Structure formats: structure tokens, C-alpha cells
Amino acid sequence: MTAGTAGTAGTAGTAARPDTAGAAGDEGREMHALVERLYPLCRSITGDGVRRTLDIVGESIPLRVREVPTGTPVLDWTVPKEWNIRDAYVKDASGRRVVDFAASNLHVVGYSVPVSATMTLAELRPHLHTLPGQPGLVPYRTSYYAETWGFCLAENTLAALPEGRYEVRIDATLADGHLTYGEHVVPGRTSEEVLVSCHVCHPSLANDNLAGIAVATRLARRLAGTDPHYTYRFLFAPGTIGAITWLALNRERAGLIRHGLVLACAGDRGHLTYKRSRRGDAAVDRAAAHVLRASGRPHEIVDFSPYGYDERQFCSPGFDLPVGCLTRTPYAGYPEYHTSADDPGFVTPEAMTDTLEACWEITRVLEGDRRHLNLSPYGEPQLGRRGLYGSLGGRSDTKQAQMAMLWVLNLSDGDHGLLDVAERSGLPFHVVADAARDLRAAGLLKELG
Amino acid sequence: MTAGTAGTAGTAGTAARPDTAGAAGDEGREMHALVERLYPLCRSITGDGVRRTLDIVGESIPLRVREVPTGTPVLDWTVPKEWNIRDAYVKDASGRRVVDFAASNLHVVGYSVPVSATMTLAELRPHLHTLPGQPGLVPYRTSYYAETWGFCLAENTLAALPEGRYEVRIDATLADGHLTYGEHVVPGRTSEEVLVSCHVCHPSLANDNLAGIAVATRLARRLAGTDPHYTYRFLFAPGTIGAITWLALNRERAGLIRHGLVLACAGDRGHLTYKRSRRGDAAVDRAAAHVLRASGRPHEIVDFSPYGYDERQFCSPGFDLPVGCLTRTPYAGYPEYHTSADDPGFVTPEAMTDTLEACWEITRVLEGDRRHLNLSPYGEPQLGRRGLYGSLGGRSDTKQAQMAMLWVLNLSDGDHGLLDVAERSGLPFHVVADAARDLRAAGLLKELG
Amino acid sequence: MTAGTAGTAGTAGTAARPDTAGAAGDEGREMHALVERLYPLCRSITGDGVRRTLDIVGESIPLRVREVPTGTPVLDWTVPKEWNIRDAYVKDASGRRVVDFAASNLHVVGYSVPVSATMTLAELRPHLHTLPGQPGLVPYRTSYYAETWGFCLAENTLAALPEGRYEVRIDATLADGHLTYGEHVVPGRTSEEVLVSCHVCHPSLANDNLAGIAVATRLARRLAGTDPHYTYRFLFAPGTIGAITWLALNRERAGLIRHGLVLACAGDRGHLTYKRSRRGDAAVDRAAAHVLRASGRPHEIVDFSPYGYDERQFCSPGFDLPVGCLTRTPYAGYPEYHTSADDPGFVTPEAMTDTLEACWEITRVLEGDRRHLNLSPYGEPQLGRRGLYGSLGGRSDTKQAQMAMLWVLNLSDGDHGLLDVAERSGLPFHVVADAARDLRAAGLLKELG
Structure with missing residues (x-):
């Protein structure tokens, strides 16, 4: 069986892919190749299909695979046969x-x-x-x-x-047997965690959720060796029962999760959709909204509802974790959903690259969103003297970078993080973060805890 | 003198009524008959017209009639001659x-x-x-x-x-004589009260306020024998001075009012209008808004202002009671207002039935709006095992009732009542309340105080 | 050199002025004459141009002129040569x-x-x-x-x-020499201050900022002898370094500033623009918004940003003063900005009079925005008995003044000021303030601290 053989009327064939793969680059091609390779496996919430899937993901990123015996009580549930x-x-x-x-x-x-x-x-x-x-x-x-x-x-x-x-x-x-899930950890400078979770229980369905698996795998590779602030935990587990099992076995660890994303439907041609966490104003909610808005991408941001993917479990009231869900077209929002038409031709390298890029940018915001203290808070500090400001006054075309410096200085009173600055100023986060870096270097700004 | 004799150009005659009364049913016909019977009486803020009106209302629901002597000081006022x-x-x-x-x-x-x-x-x-x-x-x-x-x-x-x-x-x-008002009480399981108030001081004006009297009377009959949580107090009193007199004589009792509605202009052909209490976000404000919105009725919700009917008194800053005002077209909003054209032909059985229904639904929300605690808050409880959930997965058409269960479970953290759940989920209150009932029966939910 | 000699293509000449000056009245003509007289002087952030400018302003209102020596450290800056x-x-x-x-x-x-x-x-x-x-x-x-x-x-x-x-x-x-600035103070009944600041460092530019100087001067004259609640401090100082110098020398006094306005671009033909303080909801922000909205003027209200005029300094995080900025067309928003086309013909007596009027009305709101206590808070007090209310009932055309009384009574619970009343009622502030005055006179209302 080859990728696309289950494809039927109503979906674009895989033939269209080579024309556009160039734009997506190597990462897009690799993600699509992973989708095609995983596609034939018969996954379910338990069984060898999940094990084989984790084996293949494990070729790209090291996975710790856990086998949980049938009958194990997990929260309100029991690990099934x-x-x-x-x-x-x-x-x-x-x-x-x-x-x-x-x-x-x-x-x-x-x-x-x-x-x-x-x-x-x-x-x-x-x-x-x-x-x-x-x-x-x-x-x-x-x-x-x-x-x-x-x-x-x-x-x-x-x-x-x-x-x-x-x-x-x-x-x-x-x-009797086991439920199988895999974890990959990118260690950070702190024990505070960012959770990236995707379900691995669907059989031959490409967008739901092989594309999510591929994007998560690639995101983990991008983070490798970046010495991040947060520890990033990637969870590849069967939907519902897998997340429930992980939560049951990791109650303490769940308390370390500061931000989280569930990835699903990550490869179709629709625009990105971010679904807020139950909290609605968690940092990841604000980071995702900023990234999508600042990038100029067409996108949609929707409120939390207790239906969908494993955000249902992470956002159950006992845990109430700050975990949102990033998809392209949400579940049941496309006619190919849960049918044989959700084949590898339905997902594209470009779309997966775009999803990956959004994830990456969200991690950039989470990593960089620190509070600072303006060390010269009375009046504006003299930026020109420090070479931070154009010296020829009287011009009205102040640059974005200079605006970012003024905003960072103005709002760095200990109560606002850089994402606050980006939101209030309307400037892209990376411009704000660069301004903070320059101001720190000039001794005008001190990073807080 | 018969109903409608004061009717003049510009209003539909009473002849049109029989055609439509069928749709309104018995309650509508009875309410309209009450309007026609009360119409000829010459009511004012005191006098025999009020007494005769209360006698007639008393034929439908038992009234406790109070006579307050001229000269009695009532708040800043004095009972007049x-x-x-x-x-x-x-x-x-x-x-x-x-x-x-x-x-x-x-x-x-x-x-x-x-x-x-x-x-x-x-x-x-x-x-x-x-x-x-x-x-x-x-x-x-x-x-x-x-x-x-x-x-x-x-x-x-x-x-x-x-x-x-x-x-x-x-x-x-x-x-010298008396000011007369009547009260009807539907006892509840608690001493906390819901106040329903309407003015009885206008002479031959049908919409303002015989329709309000008729709807209040009928609402009281509906509530009879329902063993409600709240005690329902129906006040039939002259406008302004009657409400002031009642408040003066019932200062302590006023403190028991948890929710309240002033009923006026309850029978014209316009759509329903709810005017918020001074608080703006009282439970009755939210309940009325939910009922009007969820029903799909055309309607309007307006902010409090210190002009109108007796909400002016109930919402004076010393009392600041959570009392809104439900009308169809508000006072002075129709050309027949305060003229001989506001005759029994101006009000319809259908409109009064619709107002009654909205009142009833509002009481349903107030009665049912309880906070619960999800007893299985870590992850979703396994609904399927309890017969609460379709067992054949993979389908995208989750039913409204199942969504309601998920929402109730997700938000029942002790901080949210069922109206909160209805508002956040966008589901009708009764669907949410039914879900809570089923979850309680399954032992997954506990009602809080 | 005469006013207008630097005028070039693209701006209306001064010839058009006499036709319209009549509408603006004496104040408009005097403000424009001041602009014309100041126009030829070569101002900068220091030097004799500033001194001569302050001399001329000082002919209209007494100024205390301060000379600060070159080399004086002022906050993060140093007074330049x-x-x-x-x-x-x-x-x-x-x-x-x-x-x-x-x-x-x-x-x-x-x-x-x-x-x-x-x-x-x-x-x-x-x-x-x-x-x-x-x-x-x-x-x-x-x-x-x-x-x-x-x-x-x-x-x-x-x-x-x-x-x-x-x-x-x-x-x-x-x-080596001095930096020069001038202050004019209208003493109030309290030591709490309202700051009105304008920059005096631009050479032959009429709108930016001779019009601001003219409006500030005239506002000071209007306030003279009004025995205001607040002490009004008018600051005529070079931009940036002047405000910084004043703040450095007046750190304690800055703590007394309760409200403030920076005036700039006060004379062009565009509509008024108010830029909120950093706080965003300071009383001056609300007062300015109310005045502009209630007047029916076309106008714009924009959020704070740390670029513009000396609100940058007053709103730096160490001071965070409640100072907004009132302009007509904001800086860089008109093609004549910072060019020889910003000559006396570019500003009009009518526009400066309109700006002056808005400033005046803002001071009226700040002066009059007091909290009161309704001394008869249970029910409505009987206004008719006190001659405060039309005695013939049943009419729907309640007057604005009577609505204002009802609103003041309803909201005067100690938590709301008169501006709150004006905002919530949608009534103009002066109508609300008049109602409060009448209610105080009738003994129904007590002014709080």
C-alpha cells in the first residue's frame, strides 16, 4: 500500500505536491515524508500500530516509551484491553x-x-x-x-x-496487554515545562493526526540544543485515554506545566485556528494570538469548549492547565474529516511548515516574555548619548525599533512583560524583544526573575 | 361603558381578537378577559378603584390587602389624602x-x-x-x-x-382615608424572595398597566403548588407612592429580595424589552438576557435609568435591589401611550402570553441556577461507562445534551452556576439544567448550597 | 521679517483671516496676534529666543522665569550649552x-x-x-x-x-549659559495641581507650537480670579529637556499633580485629538473624552504612546502622572508639519478659540467632578414638594434637568462622582453639575471631601 491509495474522489491527489514542496523547503518535505510513512499503519488507542508509530518518530527524536498494563486505574478510567x-x-x-x-x-x-x-x-x-x-x-x-x-x-x-x-x-x-505512549524532552534551564501534545491513535488519517505528529517531531528537533528557559515535553499518546493515563501517572509533573499546546489537523490547506485554554487569558493564549495577528496570517481564534482534542483533559477543572489547541481547519470543519479522503494528498508540506513556524514563533514569545525594570524610570533616558537613538532631531519618521525602545522603557515598571509591551504597542514581539536586549546591553534595563 | 368605547382612530379594534386568541390559548384569553373587566374602573393612587381592582384580582389569586392611613410618613413621602x-x-x-x-x-x-x-x-x-x-x-x-x-x-x-x-x-x-395595596405570596422552600411588582393606579389604560396586572396574576397561578426554592411576592400597588409605602413598611423584608421584576406595558404587539437593574449584572439581569436571547425572540435589553416604573424605587441607592423591568414596548415608546387609544384592543392575548412565558422562563432560570461541584474533576469522567454518552466513537455529530454534560463538568468547579454554564456554552439553560440533573443522578456532580 | 513671509505654496495665506476672526471673537484675535508676534523669533531649547518669547507671554500673564545653568544634571540628562x-x-x-x-x-x-x-x-x-x-x-x-x-x-x-x-x-x-523656562500659577483653594504644559523651543512654526503657547496663555487669563479648587500651573518650557529639567527640579511638586494637559498643534483647521495619559483612565482622560463627546465636536481620542510631546516625560514610569495631550491634528499628521508652511496663516483664530474652549470645559469638569451623598437614599425623595419637579404628572416629556436630578440622586452613593453620573446618564456634565447644585441647595445632597 502506498500513500494516497485510499484517496478517493473529492481530495486533491498527491501529484500536486512536488510543485509546491520547493516553497516549503526541507522541513516541509521531511514532515510530509513522515506522514506518508506513518499513514499505512493501523493505529488505535492500544496495540502494535502505536508502537510502530513511536518507533518511526523515535528515529528523528529520542523517545521514552511507556507501556501501561491493561486494568491500571487511571483517574476515572481503566486502561483497556x-x-x-x-x-x-x-x-x-x-x-x-x-x-x-x-x-x-x-x-x-x-x-x-x-x-x-x-x-x-x-x-x-x-x-x-x-x-x-x-x-x-x-x-x-x-x-x-x-x-x-x-x-x-x-x-x-x-x-x-x-x-x-x-x-x-x-x-x-x-x-490484556498495554497502553503505549511516548515522550520526548528538551531540557531547559528551569524545571517549568511547556507541553506539546498530539494524539497517535488514528489509523490512516493524514491530517488527523499524522500532520500533528510530524509538526511536533520537527518542532522538537528545532528546539534541540537551543538551551531554552523552559523544559519542553512532547507527548505522543492515544487520544483521551492516553492523555488521561499520562495525567494519572504524572500528577505532580502536571503542576510544572506553565504553557501547553495540543497539535492536531496541522496540515490541511485551511488557515490556522487557535483555540484558547479554559482560562482564556493564559500566556499561551496571548502568545498564540499575538503571533497569529502580528504575522498577518489569516487566522481564527476561538474560545475554549470542552470538546475537541486532549485539551479536554488538560483543561479539566481539576487540572485547569494553560493548554490551548492549534490546528488548521478544526475537527469536523472539513468534509474529508474522519474519512478515507483525509489521506496524505490532503496535507501539504507548505501547510505543515506554516504550522511549524507558528509553533516556533509561539515558543519564541514564551521564551522571551520576561518582565523588566527600567533602571532610569524618571523621564526618558537620553538614548542619543548611548547611541540608541538617531542624533538628528526634528524628523517625524521614527523607526519601529526606536518606538520599541520607548515602549519597553515606558512599560517596564515591573508589572508588564514584553508580550504586554508588544500587545499594547502593536509592535511585533521580536522587535520588542530586540529593543529590550539593546536596552539591557546599555544598562538601562534589568530583567526580572 | 364597555371595553373599547374610548378607543379611537389609530388602534386596532377588539374585533380582531377572536381570530388570534386561539393561538394564545386559555391563559391568553383569561388574561385578556381580566384586562377587559378591569378596564372601566377609575383607578388612581388611592380610592375605591384600586380596591375594586384588587377585589377582582383576588378572585384569581388570594390577596392580602393593606390599607395605610392618610398622613402616614413613608420614607421621604407622606400617604396622601x-x-x-x-x-x-x-x-x-x-x-x-x-x-x-x-x-x-x-x-x-x-x-x-x-x-x-x-x-x-x-x-x-x-x-x-x-x-x-x-x-x-x-x-x-x-x-x-x-x-x-x-x-x-x-x-x-x-x-x-x-x-x-x-x-x-x-x-x-x-x-383623609387610605392608600390601598395588595400582596400575594407563593411560599418557597427558603425565605429568600423574588419580587414581582406592577402598578395598579392607572384608570382606563390597558397596556399601562392592566396587561401587567393580568400577566402577574397568571404568573402567580402558574407558580402555585410548584414548591419553589424562592418565596415569590407579588405586589399590586399604586405607582411610586405605593412602592414607596411598601418599602417603608417592609424595610427588613426588602433585604430578603434576591431577584425582582417590575411588569408593565405587558400586552402590546411590540417585542419584549428588558431594562437592567441598577446593578446591571444582577442574576435577574443575566437570567432575563439569557431567556430572551436563547429563545430567539426579537427583543431589546436596555441599561438601567432612574426613570420609568417602580424599579426607580427598588433601585434607589439606599435599597439597590436587584430588580429589573420587563415590558414590551417601553413607556412613551408608542403613540397610544397615556391616551384613550391604550384600550383593550391595543393589547392581545398572544402578546400577554408571550410576556408570561418570558417571565416563567426567567423564574425557571432563577430557580435552577445552582452551583455544583464536579466530583471527578481530574480529566473527563468516563461518561460512556455510565450510559451518559454515545458508545460508538468517531462521529462528529455530538449532541447538544452531551455538550451540555461536558460543559457542566468542565465549569463545575464551585465558582460557576448553571447560568454561567449556559452563557459560556451558548446552550439553552434548560438543556444545561437537564445535563446537571443527569450528572447528579450519576453521582458525578454535587449541588452546592 | 513679517508674519507669513516664510509662507509658501500649499497653505492658505493670512488674507483669509479677517473674514472669520469675527466668529472667533476677541480671544481668537488676541491669540492669533500673539502667534504673529512670536513667529519671527528664533527659539531653540536654550537661548535668547526663548527668553524673548517668555518676555512677550509675560506681558499677558505674570511669569516666573527660571534660568538653569549649563551642566546641571537633570534626571538622566545634563543641561546643554x-x-x-x-x-x-x-x-x-x-x-x-x-x-x-x-x-x-x-x-x-x-x-x-x-x-x-x-x-x-x-x-x-x-x-x-x-x-x-x-x-x-x-x-x-x-x-x-x-x-x-x-x-x-x-x-x-x-x-x-x-x-x-x-x-x-x-x-x-x-x-556655557542657561536653559530658560517660565511658569505661571493660578492659585487654587487646595495645593493639588493641574498642570498645563507647552513647549517653547520651536522657531518659526506657528501650529507647533505658537498656537499652543497662545491657548495656554489665554486659558491662564480665563482662570485668573476664578478661585478654583485646584492650583493651575502653566509651564512654558523647551521640549524634552525643559520638561525633564522641570521634573528634576520639582520632584516633590510633581507628586501634587492631579491632572495635566500638554498643549500642542492647537491652531490648525483639523478637529481636536485627545491622547490619553499612560494610565488610560485618569480623570483627565475621562473628562476630556466627555467634553469632546458631549459637545458633539468631531474629534478623535487615541491611546497613549511614548512618543509625541512632553507627555512622554510626565508619563514616564517613574512619574506616571495623569497627563494627557490635547492637539488638533497631531504631530506629523499634516503635510505642513515641521516645514515653512506651518506659518501664521496655517492657524486660525477660530481653531485656537475652539481648542481654548475645550480646555476650559475640561477644567470645568475637573473642578466640578465631586462625589456626593444622597441624604434621602431610600426611594426617590419627593422632588415636587421641594419645587424641583413638574407637579403635573402623566407627561412623558421629562426634561433633561429632571433626568439629571434623578441620576445624581440615584448614583450619589459615595462611590460615584458627577463625571460618573454624566458618563452613565449620557447627559452633559454641566447639566449634571447644575442638578447637583440644586439638590445641594434643597438639602438632598451632601458634597463629599
Whole structure:
């Protein structure tokens, strides 16, 4: 199986990619290659698909993989049985596989129990899931916590099935085992953490969430060796139960999380969407809003709601962590969502690069957002004497950099950080941060704790 | 005199009513019948018109009627003399009644002192009040605190009066007596009160305020036997001096008022208008805004101002009670205001039913707006295991009820009530309240004090 | 040299003034006459031009003039050498003055060091400043803190200069001396101060800032003998270094400043612009916003930024004084800014009168914005009994004055001042203040501290 083979009507093919990959550069190409490589694996909330995914991510960044046994109590939940699948099909009377797991892992309802039977189409039908409104696409369905089995197929395929008897087989195991997740840590100068989390439980769906995995992996590589202020923790875990398991096993550590981002739907052609944390005004909320606004990107910022990705868990009231969610088009906001059309052709190197860049800029703001004290707060200090200011007065075209210095000096009373300065001044954060650096160098500014 | 006889050009006649009463149902028909029955009575701030009005209301709901003697000091005021009128007219030289109290009680300026004299039209003219801009209508005028007398008539009538001598007679008494008001109480499980107040001092004016009286009466009947959390106090009192008298005699009780609504102009065909309390963000302000917004009704919400109905008194700074005012078209906002055109044809069963429904929904929010504690606040509790959540995952069409559960769980940290949840989630209050009920039943939620 | 001689294409001549001066009245004419008289003087941040300017202002209002010696440390700065200039020119080979200080003092870069030399046009060119985009205008340039010399001229003049040798002479002195500023104080009943500040360092520029000087002078005369609550301090000082010097010498006094206005660009034909103080919600910010809004003037209100006039110094974080800036078109917002086109014809008596009126109204709000206590806070007091209210009820056309009384009574709980009342009620401040006066007279209201 190659990337794109599950692609059907309604999505642009992968053919378009080479033309635009140049603009995205090496990082974009590498991220897309990772998506294509991970795409065929049959991931679920447990099982070898997750393990193989973490193995491949681990080739780019070192991962600490954790195996949590079935039955372990995790917050209000229990780690479920482990599910693995080898093969599955529906054969017609002639022995032809009319629905075939080998063609696409979406064809089997996730966590289906084993079945091996022959039945009429009428008996089979309650186990068949289609999208009547998108008759060419295979839907994605799971049933983690209610033991059942089923197949997903295109409505067109179903419509063409004649009455008669069908051989139905799902060669899967649902048995005690483990839940698997991986962590990568970029150590910082402090134990305060930035969490970057993405789910690794969806099978052949590219935007949801192989693109998120790819962007997170690449972001970790960018941070390597930058000696950051914060410790960056990258969490690759199955959705919901994975985040819950991590939180259950890391209650103390969760208290160290100062900022966090959940990454999902990171590769489609839509614009970026940032969903605020439950707090609504956390530093990461303000940093993301600033980055998106200051960059001039079309974007959307939406309020928190307790539905979506694992921000649901991180923002549950007991934890209430300052974790937002960055996506391009949000879940269920595109027709390809949770269908076979969310294939590698649906995500682009350019889009993933853009998402990566936004993440990077957000980390730049978080890293650089310090409070300072103006050491010469009475009147303006004489910048010209220190070579910080054009010496020929009377001109009205004061430069952005000089405005940034004046703003940093004016607001550095101990109550405002550099992000405050950027927001109030309307200047890009990096200009403000550069001004603060120059003012520190000139002895006019002191960084606070 | 029958309802509508004072009706003149510019208002729809009562003939249109039967066609639409069906949509309003029994409650609408009963409210309109009450308006028609109360309409002919000559009410003022004191006197037998108020007593007769309270008698009639008392046929529907038990009233405790209070008589407060003339001269009683009430806050900064004094209960005035009681005014009663038997007859009044202006007769022309031929003995014909050209202005006749028997035709409409609006023809006499309220609180007119007795007069019996013959005078020229020129001498009479300073005592005649018309509406030159609405020449067919009789205005409503009073002079409670400056002893004088006068007649109100249509400009057209005045224009047709020939010069000559006129016999003028007002057979009224202004003497020591009482101010009368009535109260109806629906006892609640707590002594905390919800006040519903309407004025009963206007003579033949249907929207201002017979419709308010009718809606309040009906709301009281709806609440009967509901075993509410709050004690509901319905006050039927003359405007200004009645509210002031009640406040003077109930200073302690006023401290028990947690929420309140002044009802006026409750029956015209315009949309609902809610005027906020002086506080601006009282629970009743938020409840009314939620009900009006969530219902999809066209409506308007306006800020408090110290003019209008008895919210002026309840929201005076010494009391500062959380009392808003619900009307349809506000006072002076319709041309029929304070004229003979505000007759029973001007108010409809449908409009009164709609006002009643809004009042009812507001009480539902006030009754149900409790704070809860999520008993499983770390991560989401597993709703599926408890039968609270669809078990087949992967679908994007999460139902409103499930969203409500997630919102209630997420915000039930002790700081947020269910109205907070409804406001932040954008879900209707009753959906949120139902979700809380189900979560309580499942042991996931505990109601706080 | 007469007023307007430096005027060039692009500005209305002074000829238009007499037609409109009538509307502006005596104050407008006097302010414009002052602008014309001050216009020819060659002001800078030090020197005899400032002294002569203060002498002339001192003819209208008594000034206390302070001379601060060169070398005095003032906050982060040092009082510079004093600069004086007698003559300056560039002569061509024929001995003709092609650039002549005697024609306009803008022709010499402020603080130019003495020079006396003969050089080629190529050698001279780095010292010549023009406005290529406005080829007919002479720019205004200074170089206070980097010792250099230069000439300013019209681009058209420069373009016409032939190659060849030029005689260059600047007969100036830059030597130890003094920085000069003037203060005028209108004593108030309290030591709390209102600061009105304008810069006096610009040479022949009418709007920036002779109009500001004229308006400040006239405002001081209006305040004379009004026995104000606040002490009003008018500061006429060179920009930046003058304000810094005053702050350095008056650190304690600065703590008494309760409100302040920097006046600049006070005479052009554009609408008024108020720039908020750093605090953003200081009383002067609210007062200015109220005056501009309530007057119905077209106007603009902009947020603080640490660039502009001497609000930069007063609002530095160490002082953080509640000082806003009132201008018409702000600096650099008009093409005549800092050019020879900012001549007396660019400013009008009407515009300066309008600015003066706004300043005056702002002082009326600051003077009158007191908190009161409603002495009859339970219910409305009976206004009619006290002759404060129309006695004939039932009318909907309640007058603005009566609404003001109700608002003052309703909000006078000790927490709200009269400006709060004006803002919340939407009534003009003077109507609110009059209502408070009447209520005080009726014994219903008590003024708080």
C-alpha cells in the first residue's frame, strides 16, 4: 500500500505536491515524508500500530516509551484491553473480498472483537457503516468501550452488494496487554515545562493526526540544543485515554506545566485556528494570538469548549492547565474529516511548515516574555548619548525599533512583560524583544526573575 | 361603558381578537378577559378603584390587602389624602355633556378637587388638556400633589366647542382615608424572595398597566403548588407612592429580595424589552438576557435609568435591589401611550402570553441556577461507562445534551452556576439544567448550597 | 521679517483671516496676534529666543522665569550649552545670499556650531537638508546633542544652485549659559495641581507650537480670579529637556499633580485629538473624552504612546502622572508639519478659540467632578414638594434637568462622582453639575471631601 491509495474522489491527489514542496523547503518535505510513512499503519488507542508509530518518530527524536498494563486505574478510567488486528474482510459468495482491511485499515471499526462467520447481507448490514452523503468515501469508526464489531465501506460499495451470503472475518485480538505512549524532552534551564501534545491513535488519517505528529517531531528537533528557559515535553499518546493515563501517572509533573499546546489537523490547506485554554487569558493564549495577528496570517481564534482534542483533559477543572489547541481547519470543519479522503494528498508540506513556524514563533514569545525594570524610570533616558537613538532631531519618521525602545522603557515598571509591551504597542514581539536586549546591553534595563 | 368605547382612530379594534386568541390559548384569553373587566374602573393612587381592582384580582389569586392611613410618613413621602370620584362633566349652554366622565374616566385629571361652577370657555380653557398632535385622542393626566382640577378631551372636541358659558362639575372627594395595596405570596422552600411588582393606579389604560396586572396574576397561578426554592411576592400597588409605602413598611423584608421584576406595558404587539437593574449584572439581569436571547425572540435589553416604573424605587441607592423591568414596548415608546387609544384592543392575548412565558422562563432560570461541584474533576469522567454518552466513537455529530454534560463538568468547579454554564456554552439553560440533573443522578456532580 | 513671509505654496495665506476672526471673537484675535508676534523669533531649547518669547507671554500673564545653568544634571540628562545665533547664510560666487537666516530662521539647523568657510557645492551638500517630496518648502531640523552644522532650504532652491564655490557662515555661539523656562500659577483653594504644559523651543512654526503657547496663555487669563479648587500651573518650557529639567527640579511638586494637559498643534483647521495619559483612565482622560463627546465636536481620542510631546516625560514610569495631550491634528499628521508652511496663516483664530474652549470645559469638569451623598437614599425623595419637579404628572416629556436630578440622586452613593453620573446618564456634565447644585441647595445632597 502506498500513500494516497485510499484517496478517493473529492481530495486533491498527491501529484500536486512536488510543485509546491520547493516553497516549503526541507522541513516541509521531511514532515510530509513522515506522514506518508506513518499513514499505512493501523493505529488505535492500544496495540502494535502505536508502537510502530513511536518507533518511526523515535528515529528523528529520542523517545521514552511507556507501556501501561491493561486494568491500571487511571483517574476515572481503566486502561483497556490491548487490541491488535492482522486481517479482516467480507467475502462475497464468489470468494472475492468486497471489503478488505488490507486495502485500508479504515475498513474495520476500531476495537472490533474477532468474528468468523457466514451470514446474509441482511444479518451483516447492522455491522456496516457508510457515509450516505459522501457515497465514495469510507468513514472512520471505533467502538473502544462497547464490545462489538463492524466494517466501514463506501456507500457506493454497499449499494453494489447483491443479496446473498457473505463470509465475514476479523482476525483480531482484544486481550490484556498495554497502553503505549511516548515522550520526548528538551531540557531547559528551569524545571517549568511547556507541553506539546498530539494524539497517535488514528489509523490512516493524514491530517488527523499524522500532520500533528510530524509538526511536533520537527518542532522538537528545532528546539534541540537551543538551551531554552523552559523544559519542553512532547507527548505522543492515544487520544483521551492516553492523555488521561499520562495525567494519572504524572500528577505532580502536571503542576510544572506553565504553557501547553495540543497539535492536531496541522496540515490541511485551511488557515490556522487557535483555540484558547479554559482560562482564556493564559500566556499561551496571548502568545498564540499575538503571533497569529502580528504575522498577518489569516487566522481564527476561538474560545475554549470542552470538546475537541486532549485539551479536554488538560483543561479539566481539576487540572485547569494553560493548554490551548492549534490546528488548521478544526475537527469536523472539513468534509474529508474522519474519512478515507483525509489521506496524505490532503496535507501539504507548505501547510505543515506554516504550522511549524507558528509553533516556533509561539515558543519564541514564551521564551522571551520576561518582565523588566527600567533602571532610569524618571523621564526618558537620553538614548542619543548611548547611541540608541538617531542624533538628528526634528524628523517625524521614527523607526519601529526606536518606538520599541520607548515602549519597553515606558512599560517596564515591573508589572508588564514584553508580550504586554508588544500587545499594547502593536509592535511585533521580536522587535520588542530586540529593543529590550539593546536596552539591557546599555544598562538601562534589568530583567526580572 | 364597555371595553373599547374610548378607543379611537389609530388602534386596532377588539374585533380582531377572536381570530388570534386561539393561538394564545386559555391563559391568553383569561388574561385578556381580566384586562377587559378591569378596564372601566377609575383607578388612581388611592380610592375605591384600586380596591375594586384588587377585589377582582383576588378572585384569581388570594390577596392580602393593606390599607395605610392618610398622613402616614413613608420614607421621604407622606400617604396622601384619598381621592374618590362619582361623576364629572362639562355641560354646554344647552345642557349637553360635551365632556363626560361617564364616557371615559380619562376625561378627568386624576386627583382633581371638587368643582361646581359656571364659566366662560376662556375661563375654562386653562383647565382643559388635549393632545394637539393626536387630535382624536383623550390624554391621561394627573395632579396628585398640587391641588387643582381639570378635564382631558380630544383636541377635535375642544375645537368644536363654541364660545359661551359652560357648567363645570367634578363630584369628587379628596379627604383623609387610605392608600390601598395588595400582596400575594407563593411560599418557597427558603425565605429568600423574588419580587414581582406592577402598578395598579392607572384608570382606563390597558397596556399601562392592566396587561401587567393580568400577566402577574397568571404568573402567580402558574407558580402555585410548584414548591419553589424562592418565596415569590407579588405586589399590586399604586405607582411610586405605593412602592414607596411598601418599602417603608417592609424595610427588613426588602433585604430578603434576591431577584425582582417590575411588569408593565405587558400586552402590546411590540417585542419584549428588558431594562437592567441598577446593578446591571444582577442574576435577574443575566437570567432575563439569557431567556430572551436563547429563545430567539426579537427583543431589546436596555441599561438601567432612574426613570420609568417602580424599579426607580427598588433601585434607589439606599435599597439597590436587584430588580429589573420587563415590558414590551417601553413607556412613551408608542403613540397610544397615556391616551384613550391604550384600550383593550391595543393589547392581545398572544402578546400577554408571550410576556408570561418570558417571565416563567426567567423564574425557571432563577430557580435552577445552582452551583455544583464536579466530583471527578481530574480529566473527563468516563461518561460512556455510565450510559451518559454515545458508545460508538468517531462521529462528529455530538449532541447538544452531551455538550451540555461536558460543559457542566468542565465549569463545575464551585465558582460557576448553571447560568454561567449556559452563557459560556451558548446552550439553552434548560438543556444545561437537564445535563446537571443527569450528572447528579450519576453521582458525578454535587449541588452546592 | 513679517508674519507669513516664510509662507509658501500649499497653505492658505493670512488674507483669509479677517473674514472669520469675527466668529472667533476677541480671544481668537488676541491669540492669533500673539502667534504673529512670536513667529519671527528664533527659539531653540536654550537661548535668547526663548527668553524673548517668555518676555512677550509675560506681558499677558505674570511669569516666573527660571534660568538653569549649563551642566546641571537633570534626571538622566545634563543641561546643554546655550545656543545663540545672530546671522547665517550661504553666499554664491556673486555674493548673493542663496540661503539666508534673515529670511527665515528655519534655514539653519538648530544648534549648529559656528562655521565660516568657503567650499564647493559638493562639499557643502552633506550639510544641506531639503524635502524632495515637498520641493517648495523649507524643512525644520535640529541637532542638539551631536555637534554639527547645517542649512535647510527648499529642494527647488537647491536644484537651482550651480556648481561652484560658496561662502558659508553661521555666526552662532554654543557656550556655557542657561536653559530658560517660565511658569505661571493660578492659585487654587487646595495645593493639588493641574498642570498645563507647552513647549517653547520651536522657531518659526506657528501650529507647533505658537498656537499652543497662545491657548495656554489665554486659558491662564480665563482662570485668573476664578478661585478654583485646584492650583493651575502653566509651564512654558523647551521640549524634552525643559520638561525633564522641570521634573528634576520639582520632584516633590510633581507628586501634587492631579491632572495635566500638554498643549500642542492647537491652531490648525483639523478637529481636536485627545491622547490619553499612560494610565488610560485618569480623570483627565475621562473628562476630556466627555467634553469632546458631549459637545458633539468631531474629534478623535487615541491611546497613549511614548512618543509625541512632553507627555512622554510626565508619563514616564517613574512619574506616571495623569497627563494627557490635547492637539488638533497631531504631530506629523499634516503635510505642513515641521516645514515653512506651518506659518501664521496655517492657524486660525477660530481653531485656537475652539481648542481654548475645550480646555476650559475640561477644567470645568475637573473642578466640578465631586462625589456626593444622597441624604434621602431610600426611594426617590419627593422632588415636587421641594419645587424641583413638574407637579403635573402623566407627561412623558421629562426634561433633561429632571433626568439629571434623578441620576445624581440615584448614583450619589459615595462611590460615584458627577463625571460618573454624566458618563452613565449620557447627559452633559454641566447639566449634571447644575442638578447637583440644586439638590445641594434643597438639602438632598451632601458634597463629599
